[in-house]
Amino acid sequence: MNTKTGQFLIVMLLALTGWQPAAQAADKAVTGEAPVTGRDTTPAAGAGPVAGKPGNRGLMPVYVPPRRGAPLARVGGGTRGSGDHLPFVSVITPEDTGLTSTPGPMLYWYLSEDMQTRFEFALIDENGIDPMLELTSDEKMLAGLNSVDLAQQGITLEPGVSYQWSVALVDDSGKRSGDIVSSGMIEYVALTPEQQMELAHSSAGESVRFFAREGYWYDTFSAISKLIDQDPSNRELRRQRSALLEQIGLDEVATADML
Numbered sequence: 001m002n003t004k005t006g007q008f009l010i011v012m013l014l015a016l017t018g019w020q021p022a023a024q025a026a027d028k029a030v031t032g033e034a035p036v037t038g039r040d041t042t043p044a045a046g047a048g049p050v051a052g053k054p055g056n057r058g059l060m061p062v063y064v065p066p067r068r069g070a071p072l073a074r075v076g077g078g079t080r081g082s083g084d085h086l087p088f089v090s091v092i093t094p095e096d097t098g099l100t101s102t103p104g105p106m107l108y109w110y111l112s113e114d115m116q117t118r119f120e121f122a123l124i125d126e127n128g129i130d131p132m133l134e135l136t137s138d139e140k141m142l143a144g145l146n147s148v149d150l151a152q153q154g155i156t157l158e159p160g161v162s163y164q165w166s167v168a169l170v171d172d173s174g175k176r177s178g179d180i181v182s183s184g185m186i187e188y189v190a191l192t193p194e195q196q197m198e199l200a201h202s203s204a205g206e207s208v209r210f211f212a213r214e215g216y217w218y219d220t221f222s223a224i225s226k227l228i229d230q231d232p233s234n235r236e237l238r239r240q241r242s243a244l245l246e247q248i249g250l251d252e253v254a255t256a257d258m259l
Helices: 004-017 022-031 193-200 204-214 218-228 234-246 250-257
Strands: 049-053 058-059 089-091 098-100 105-109 118-125 133-137 146-147 160-169 180-189
Touching: 022 250, 049 118, 049 160, 058 204, 089 180, 098 218, 160 204, 204 218, 218 234, 234 250
Parallel strands: 098 180
Antiparallel strands: 049 058, 089 105, 105 146, 118 133, 118 160, 160 180
């Protein structure tokens, strides 16, 4: 075999194996053309460019329900009682039982407008009869997201136990059938050592996506809400939270939250 024939065969073999000279690869890097690889880099459905944390770009968090096909547990959030003149209220929780990795999480609910009506909050152990926590207020409550910190209320959830929590607007204490009520379920499931390690090395923005991916709804929503509290004008974070609300079927709340 002469020299020219050998060189031709070498070039053909390199072409078949996908090899490209370093200079050619560098040219593609400069022009923005990505080299061909065997790895699929297409973003997952529902993912898009948003702020992973203030000032940085990341991926839209996607909430992954930990127990697909679980019984529906959320009540309200789209159904009004007989007192239609009352504001719309909804607990911020998935349709099934939402998880938390902390025994004293923050619980959020949404109110469509300012109200002076009597408000009631209750937390009940699935195995108990009397509420673990009852809060009432006759003071004016502002529209938007409201919350209660269970840790500050001295509440510690037991692992593996389902709890029901509810919020109610009481128009007539003598006729409770006219209450506007919304309720959901929560369960405390501690992180595994591996999850704790990953979370410890995550930024504030990354923790939102971590909790969403691992199925911890209450931690996800609390984490993104704290970022928004720190930077209220950050529209990307607002879109991130709105998208999470849409993912659990609270479209009305998602739209209002963006406004």
